[in-house]
Amino acid sequence: MVVNLPPQYYKKEAELKKAKTLDEKIAILEEMLSIMPKHKSSEKLQALLKSKIAKYKRLKEKLPQTARKQTAPSIKREGAGQIVICGPPNSGKSTLLATLTKAKPLIADYPFTTKLPLPGMFPYQDIKIQLVDTPALSTEFSENWLGDILRKADVLLFLFSLSSDNLIEEIEDSLKVLERFRIKEEGKFSFTKKIIWVGNKIDHPDSKEIEEIFIDLYGKQIPEFLKISAKERINIENLGDIFFKSLDIIRVYTKIPGKPLDLQAPYTLKKNSSVIELAEIIHKDLVKNFKYARLWKNIKEKPLIVGRDHILEDRDIVEIHD
Ligand SMILES: Nc1nc2c(ncn2[C@@H]2O[C@H](COP(=O)(O)OP(=O)(O)OP(=O)(O)O)[C@@H](O)[C@H]2O)c(=O)[nH]1
Ligand SMILES: [Mg+2]
Structure with missing residues (x-):
């Protein structure tokens, strides 16, 4: 059934795309709901908007106080260099920080567990390198302060999951966020930062198959990437040398x-x-x-x-x- 929507609705829809914070998104969605004609033809759309509002409200509940207040978090630099771990949701970013440093981030098997950046110090020979865990890159939820943190890093470690069925979509979505943050050039596979590409969860039975798909799609642009298991501590012994080298x-x-x-x-x-x-x-x-x-x-x-x-x-x- 065709829904006849007033022009203001489309205006709001465009605003929604640009909205950065959960509060903005919720407010716009509520306006869209109120503008929408309430008949049978629009029932499905109404239900969709309501479920989006509910989802954003649930997410807002999960956000810690500081993030809800929109104060931009920042990380005090320490040590010989700073490497910021970023990447799609649930890829094991927090697990990697916990494996390599004494930091105790929250780790859970659902996306968007990490809400705020968390630093940890990684000992390498006689120096310490600061690693920073960050919330997942997501076109829907990443806030602009995350861009600041990534742009200030010496090096980025992009961690993706070789056990994810949605790996390609996840990487594409992350890359779009990096474009929005002006870390990736638009339409080009070129970055303003040095990036260490790391595939995680190689202990997973599907990882070989997913790695092949990854290579098919990104093998030319990302000819070199590391394969590790942050949880099972596989192939992590060379990370120190790689980090040190990357910092120049x-x-x-x-x-x-x-x-x-x-x-x-x-x-x-x-x-x-x-x-x-x-x-x-x-x-x-x-x-x-x-x-x-x-x-x-x-x-x-x-x-x-x-x-x-x-x-x-x-x-x-x-x-x-x-
Ligand atoms: N099999 C396997 N599971 C892992 C590995 N690393 C992390 N995980 C699991 O993947 C899930 C997500 O791990 P997190 O470290 O919370 O992932 P994250 O990238 O920080 O997730 P968000 O903060 O939600 O973006 C948890 O259940 C981890 O135990 C790994 O090397 N192998
Ligand atoms: Mg996390």
Whole structure:
């Protein structure tokens, strides 16, 4: 049966598509319901709108207070770099955070369990990398603050589930959100951020079959992806090396003249940083009064004497003289 709907209804329908928050969506849906002519022909549509309103209200109930108030959550950066875990609902993002760090996120077998970002520190050799779990990417529910968190990350880890029957739809939906967040270029498979692609749940009996479908569709654009089981801890031993490499950082140990070497806590700098950039982080007086530096590749060998523009490498030991 054809439903004759007034033009205001279509206007509201367009507004609904642009609505970002659950409150906005509910308000618009309620308006649509009130505008709609109430006869037999529109019964189905009325029921659909009512069920949507009920669904959004249920979701709102589940949101913690802070999210309901629309205060944008943010994460304080800590450690040598920040990798934000993102991806479709139920892919195991929170499980991965729980497996790799001491954080205790809520994990459950239904979508949209995670409502707020949660950080955890991942120990890698003598540094710590911050991992952040986030709510699922979803064109329907992702709020703009999630975009801020993803754009501020050093690297993104996109986690998808190799046990999901809807994997392709889920990835497409996530990619649309990344476009909305201006992290993916529209219509192109190109991103403003470095992304580590990870297929999770390889312990699942269907994972081989789903992986084939994934490769058929994305093999060209995503030639490299990791396969893990966050829950069963399969293939997670190399993640540290991969994370460290992705961050493009180096560790530099400093030695105070006349004191023994303390290899405890390295400074972390961007790759290709120079000696003077290290001095800047240590103390601004060191920059002003910089004379030369002694640099060891190996503390047992004789040091090199280097100037301010010398480019540092991972694990260099530096003693600045002023
Ligand atoms: N078989 C299997 N199940 C997993 C694995 N990782 C996570 N799961 C299960 O998948 C379900 C979802 O896990 P979560 O970690 O909550 O997933 P999420 O991506 O954080 O989900 P949302 O926060 O809802 O987006 C839970 O039942 C987990 O136990 C895995 O490696 N293998
Ligand atoms: Mg989660």
